[in-house]
Amino acid sequence: MLRALLLLSLSLVAAAQDNAAWKRPFPPHKIAGNIYYVGTEDLACYLLSTPQGHILINTGLADSTPLIHGSISKLGFKLQDIKIILNMQAHFDHVAAMQEIQNLSGAKVYATGADAPSLEDGGKSDPAFGPKPQFAPVKVDRRLKDGDTVALGGTELKVILTPGHSRGSVSYSTTIVDNGRKLNVLFVNMNTVVMPLVGNAKYPRIAEDFTRSFEKQRQLSPDIWVAAHASQYDMARKLKAGSFIDPEGYKKAIERHERMFYETLEKERSQKLRSE
Ligand SMILES: [Zn+2]
Known part of the structure; x- marks a missing residue:
């Protein structure tokens, strides 16, 4: 009992620490080429600057706007x-700050066909976190399909x-030139x-979706990879080291996530068998 309580309070502490990192400011920095980090300590947001304006990927929590705005200005x-x-x-x-940033910038919002309904109803139709509203609804201007290209000012x-x-x-890939290197x-x-x-x-096809996504991700071999959470790609360590080039780390991260998925799937399947 005591042990269970101790474990519970430890996991609560861990959760609270995660959330604190979601809100803590972090120095904006260049990743490579025209790609910049403008997120909080853990909620990654990326600015891709071009001569014809910028692309912003991810927007953080509802109160993240001033932090993101400040980072862009810096x-x-x-x-x-x-x-x-x-x-x-x-x-x-x-995505909770997306509506506000959309409003302030007048930017167009592009989202995948499968995530667009959830963005437009404020997360009510999200299978994991709905039906309670999660964030300010965002109007989606373009629905993205697999293989589509998002292009602006020479960036694709x-x-x-x-x-x-x-x-x-969804994931996005691009080619940049950094110090003359592609x-x-x-x-x-x-x-x-x-x-x-x-x-x-x-979400009846969830397990098939995971399986196919991992198959796809295993085929990719990026020089630089970044994720929606800074902790997932060890952002702080790479920033200190002065390089985000890490093809080996990518393979390992995909393998680890795929393994975690199959472990969870096995556990759920055997639980279901036992309950039948
Ligand atoms: Zn998520």
């Missing part, structure tokens, strides 16, 4: 120059649907499990 850019807003998964910790992002974590979670950069949605994999009536 780098010498203007929030008003954002033309396109994207996200990697329509969950409140990455390829849309790679990687559903599972959310119904429409680099492939992947904004990868790390597929963690946040809802039932077996017997999920709200």
Whole structure:
């Protein structure tokens, strides 16, 4: 009993620490080429600057706007120059400030066909966190399909649907030139499990989606990879080390997430068998 309580309070402390890192400011910095980090300590937001305005990927919590705005300004850019807003998964910790930033900048919001309904109803239809409203609804101007290109001012992002974590979670790949060197950069949605994999009536094909997304992600070999949470790609350590190039780390991270998925799937399947 005492041990259970101790474990519970430890996990609560861990959760509270995670949330604190979601809200703590973090120095904005260049990742490579025209890609900049403008998120909080753990909620990653990326600004891709171009001569024709900027693309912003992810927007953080409802009260993250001043932090993101401040980070963009510190780098010498203007929030008003954002033309396109994207996200990697329509969950409140990455999209709650989106409506406000859309309003302030007048940018267009692009989202995957599968995540768009959830963005537009404020997360009510999200199978993991609904039906309670999660964030201010956002109007989606363009629905993205697998293989689509998002282009602005010479920057091109390829849309790679990687559903599972959310119904429409997505990764984006692009090629940049950094110090004369061509680099492939992947904004990868790390597929963690946040809802039932077996017997999920709200998302019946969830397990198949995860399986196919991991297959796809295993085929990719980025020079630089970044994710929706800074902790997922060890941002602080790489920033200190002075380079985000890490092809080996990518393979390992995908393998680890795939293993965690199959472990959870096995556990849920055997639980279901025992209850039958
Ligand atoms: Zn999420």
